[in-house]
Amino acid sequence: MTVPGDWARRWMIQCAQVMRDHREELNSLDRVIGDGDHGENLARGFSALEQRLEESASDTDTSTVLTLAATTLMSTVGGASGPLYGTALLRAAKAVRSRQLDGDCVIDLLVAACEGIEMRGHAVTGEKTMVDAWESAVKAAQVAALSGADTQQVLVAAAQGACAGADATVAMRASKGRSSYLGERSVGHRDPGAQSTALILKAAAQTATN
Numbered sequence: 001m002t003v004p005g006d007w008a009r010r011w012m013i014q015c016a017q018v019m020r021d022h023r024e025e026l027n028s029l030d031r032v033i034g035d036g037d038h039g040e041n042l043a044r045g046f047s048a049l050e051q052r053l054e055e056s057a058s059d060t061d062t063s064t065v066l067t068l069a070a071t072t073l074m075s076t077v078g079g080a081s082g083p084l085y086g087t088a089l090l091r092a093a094k095a096v097r098s099r100q101l102d103g104d105c106v107i108d109l110l111v112a113a114c115e116g117i118e119m120r121g122h123a124v125t126g127e128k129t130m131v132d133a134w135e136s137a138v139k140a141a142q143v144a145a146l147s148g149a150d151t152q153q154v155l156v157a158a159a160q161g162a163c164a165g166a167d168a169t170v171a172m173r174a175s176k177g178r179s180s181y182l183g184e185r186s187v188g189h190r191d192p193g194a195q196s197t198a199l200i201l202k203a204a205a206q207t208a209t210n
């Protein structure tokens, strides 16, 4: 089974609303171990994307939408997360080009996005970054697919995995990005980028099921 053809468009528009709704929560997380702008950065970037998508209402192709998302986030999100999410979405766009949105395709999208972030930021699992949420999402999605999950179920598993990955960052000591300046004092706090990844992948699952 595949998800609706305009899924990526609805996913990205949903992200704009979610980032506006969670702006303060993400700013607050970033205030503790960073510079307090993560919610602001993402709300600005995804709102700009929503505007561009409205201007090109006929663009529903997954790869086209994700490419527009990548270039928009790269140019409008200040801070580390802009190029990271931009690279993720650009890789994802390439991975899904001209393909049916079935379970395998969604796995490839997630793997490509995760690899893009790792390539760009040189972080690995356990360094208290968004990589922890992406890696956990990919693993959960792969496990679900192996046990016969359909596309929507793969996305739900990815969202749950991302959430678990974000939870796991609380106990970690940051060694990449701004929060690494805090060293041991970063322990006990959730990473804002891992939390925004959990929100983005939750939106991906929600827009695939309704």
Ligand code: ADP
Pocket: 030, 034, 035, 037, 038, 041, 078, 079, 080, 081, 082, 084, 117, 120, 121, 122, 123, 128, 129, 130, 131, 176, 177, 178, 191, 192, 193, 194
């Ligand atoms: P900035 O730190 O420049 O203000 P943001 O606040 O928008 O940028 O984003 C911070 C988030 O970016 C962090 O919570 C972390 O998840 C992510 N991040 C920072 N550096 C890296 C990196 N090298 N690799 C992966 N993710 C990173």
Ligand code: MG
Pocket: 030, 034, 035, 036, 037, 038, 079
């Ligand atoms: Mg910040």
Ligand code: MG
Pocket: 035, 037, 078, 079, 080
């Ligand atoms: Mg900043």
